[in-house]
Amino acid sequence: MAVSIPLWMHNFPRLLRAQPEKQKEVVCAPALTQLVVDLACSNDIRQSLEHVLNRLQSYVSFHLNADIFLIGAPSSYRDQLLHASTATPPIGIAGQLRYQLTEHGVHDANELRYKLPGSAFSVHALQLPFDKNQPACWMVLCFNERLPDSDQINRISAPVAEALTAGLSGWYRQQSRINAAISSEKAAHAAELHDSIAQILGYMRIKASRLTDQCKRKAEPELAEISQDLCHQAQSAYRQTREMIACSRLSIEQGQLVSAISQAISEFEQRSAIVFEMDNRVGGQLLTEDDSQTIFIVREALNNIVRHSHASHARVQLLRQKDSSIRIRIEDNGKGISADEARPDSFGMKIMQERAEKIHANLFILPRKQGGTRIELVIPDLSA
Template sequence: MAVSMPLWLLNFPRLLREQRQQQVTRKEITYAPALSQLVIDLACSDNISHSLQHSLDHLQRYISLHLEADIYLIGMPTSDRQALLHPANIAPPMGLAAQLRYQLNEHSIQDANELRYKLPGSDLSIHALQLALDDAKNTGWVVLCFKDHLPDSTPINRLLTPVGEALGSGLNGWCRQQSRINEAISSEKAAHAAELHDSIAQILGYMRIKASRLAQQCKNTSEPELAKISEDLSHQAQCAYRQTRELIACSRLSIEQGHLVEAISQAIGEFEQRCAMVFELDNRVGTQLFTEDDSQAIFIIREALNNIVRHAHASHARVQLLRQNDGSVRIRIEDNGKGICADQARQDSFGMKIMQERAERIHANLFILPRVQGGTRIDLIIPAAK
């Protein structure tokens, strides 16, 4: 996998020169090539959560050579940006994650790139440095936690700035690579959608019209058996045409990783325009929600909303995003319609089966249940990132 690394090639020779000018120790000088390897490992990663964990373990050993502090990361592009990442052999102090989220979010609004403060109610002190990420909407921080006193910022920044630049360069390289991959996938899906539209969809559209006319003519005859067959043909032609059109729409649908909440909101707006139903979005997870594959999750949600519009005879539908105590996310879709039972679905309907298959691909659980108040409830439970 080819990755362009102009920032790394420019930054690390400069960092070495600055370190020599400041007469730092030999250990700090010889560690720069390891930071360059960190950039490459992150930029070329196929599992960014695993790579960040591996990098933290190495960085903790490096930090321990110079400072009595523990290193943490927060705001990283993982399945949960608000999670506090820590080395494997270190357990974060209780309440540290919540305090950091509050303090860093408040300071990021003011565009501060450094934060120093004493943790309330404890002997811990914090020195946090903001990473230079290309994504202006999100901020990442590298955090040092000191257990006694907080040293002067100059020696800390001399040690932490090269680490922060390496992490920022690596993460920016990974994000750009993921963006190129998503663009390539979207381009290929769009090409397939165009081919479907220009071939099978047009033929099925013609067959749907002819089958409907045939069914209508057969009703006017005295052959009930023929009328029954022609009506079934018309129904199957309509189903095939609709499913092909939905396949084309899904092929054209593209979603960037981490933009699932935005995609859900857009889908609700789209279905609101199709019918007179009232849709409600109850979002309790914030603007950032990551899954193993956001496209699979949005396909499940769109299929559920489509079923509500077409079959539920409902006046109200609600999509609820909830974060569970174990870190998993529950996406609940419910309506006040006539209700449905998953095991009573038509044998020729593949919608629910495909929804289950998509859930399995992202290691999620899908439950389709009747509501006590009437209607149907669909729960998609997406596990926390490992």
């Protein structure tokens, strides 16, 4: 026992010094290469970016003692903000970036350094250089202390920015190819419909109408009733086919949804004797996760009003809710319908519901107290 005590006392300081420091995960070059591949080949870019930011957060925190955020990607909505699950974004970080870009007249800046008002946070923002046709995206590093100099930050963040740019650029190119292929397929499908079924139905519609007139002139009530039903079905099938062709050819640019809804209302108003009204309370620009899905839902609702409602008046309202979500309300004063009353062979409402789910929206089909039907599409705020 007398020997062990001096040895213990002699070795204790060395044992303390030999304790390895707890190392945080460090992202190295091979991991950044995999990051590029993961983003470029992603089927769900938002989910992929969240995974990537979780990996990058440890790297940035280890080397710079900062949090990393992405603002503006992969959405054209300028305040879209993504971050790691372990990072909490300071209040107003996206809005302050927009303020720096607009109020201070630095539209062409690629790098910004500033403090967040009312807090101890400092920001170093670097724009990721995409093609001009793609929305601007910023990699934002947020420091709870004084900003290090730019050279120190860029030595650490430059490889990360290059990897993010390469990965997202690859994803944008992939999406462009996919959209081009879809548009080409839709155009071919529309051409096939037009050159085959639409022309045949158009011919049948004309012949059925003439047959109905002849039966009426020759006082053949039984044949007149049958021919009138054939005429009605031929006209209905022809209208549906034309609507399918219109939807196949439909292409809408981001930010043009309000204009597309207005054009659709004018188009359906010309097809019927129904008076349509548009009540726009969101302004000239409306952004959703996928504007094409939204306009398809609106067109299907308008088509149902024209074909089934027997209404004299219809109204489309674009409303912004207190939680910043968007409510598109389409109602008529017709005979009324509910989702439970839809025919088993009618796929219109089912397709509308599926399209709403794709953009994480809620679709409601309700009866109006005054008579008629109300359809409400509630779209979440993109900045959430």
